[in-house]
Amino acid sequence: MSRHLAIDLGASSGRVALGTLEGGRLSTRILHRFPNGGVQVQGRLYWDMLGLWREVLHGLKLAAETGEQISSVGVNSWAVDYALLDAQGGLMGGGVRHYRDPRTTGQMDRAFALMPREEIYARTGIQFLPFNTAYQWLAEDPETLQAAHTALMVPDLLHFWLCGVAVTEQTNASTTQLYDPNTADWSPSLLEGLGLPAHLFPKIVPPGTVLGPLSPEVAALTGLTGLQVIAPATHDTASAVAAVPASGSGWAYISSGTWSLVGVETARPVINADSLRRNLTNEAGVNHTTRLLKNIMGLWMVQECCRLWGVTDYAALYAEAATVPSGAVIDPDDARFLAPSDMPGQVQALCRESGQAVPQSRPQIVRVILDSLAHKVAAVLKVLEDVTGQAIQTVHVVGGGSQIALLNGLITDVSGRTVIAGPVEATLEGNLLVQAAALGLLKPGQVRDVVRASVNLKTFLPSALPSPVHSEVS
């Protein structure tokens, strides 16, 4: 039997959880849950890193109070964002900028003037998204970048604070669009081509790397002793995909949360004219796999509506949305939805502009969002089939969004494929089990078996003839 701690930082909330692995099954107990989100100051959007660190320390203290013997701890979070550190390891530039900060507007075009789009894609295989680390770096004040000593991705920063070791973990490095999947290292030609300082990011380590013991400072602050800090798959989506309870072939996954990440697992990156045209991403997964996927705007759209409406009971809202008929279908990846805004108004505007019925009530607006997400998911599944030549029969939906029966049903019906929903806590489970594998307590190939043995899944079968889905996705 072994115990491990997972620190999971999501865009809207964070958790510290204790996992117990025993007899090939994993049980997970959430010790501490705390809210997260952007903090706006002087027109800039940041993450509250010090506030998050305080919550992490509190969670670790609760872990110490359980009195259990815990072997290891590891952090995962959203991708692309980074901290710049000075030579003493101090945070520079006001902390970590949020990827939804509008500073990246226009930076992709600047990058394409420095290096052709095709070449950037050929070297990285990463979906062009305005907030990729590469474009955030282009938006940095050049003097700050020059003055910086080190850049650490968010989970790497937390690992640095936990144990003093500064490295970049591979799954998250792959999201920067500065990483070459063929060499599993930073791409010198990309850094040079975009004029970015190559020395900032430290060495890349694979998921499941033991970094070292918890620092004496953190041990004293929390009362925890004897733990190793282990880099899991630090990109939350990579941890979630590691815990997809699939076996065999013919399956895709959706990591469903603030974003919907829709993809398949491949043995090698798929980087060609077709994947470029479809703007698919090739992010690194565990065990040398590739996560060939696409970012879809996801439940962020509902979260933003709820923020504006002051609604916190999501379950009630989804239940109401299930009682209204299907409405307009819009493109959830319209650029206007990216930044925090009047989301209901933006949804209504796009419905109006596209000549469709404009939803009025809250449930109608949520219904338009869910219908639109389901249609986009269905289109991406077709694209993935086209690009890989592999049929997809089953779609595993994992993460918080897997609890939304309405969305699962819509995905099933619109795509005409079986949906298997769960686990809700895939990210935590992937994080915990990759730590266990790093300590030799599991074979890497056993992670999914343990998840299957440990969780309850729900199956949604297509109830109607699939609607025609257009597979042209931008």
Ligand code: LFR
């Ligand atoms: C999901 C996620 C996505 C990434 C987005 C921004 O939480 O990590 O994979 O594209 O957040 O970092």
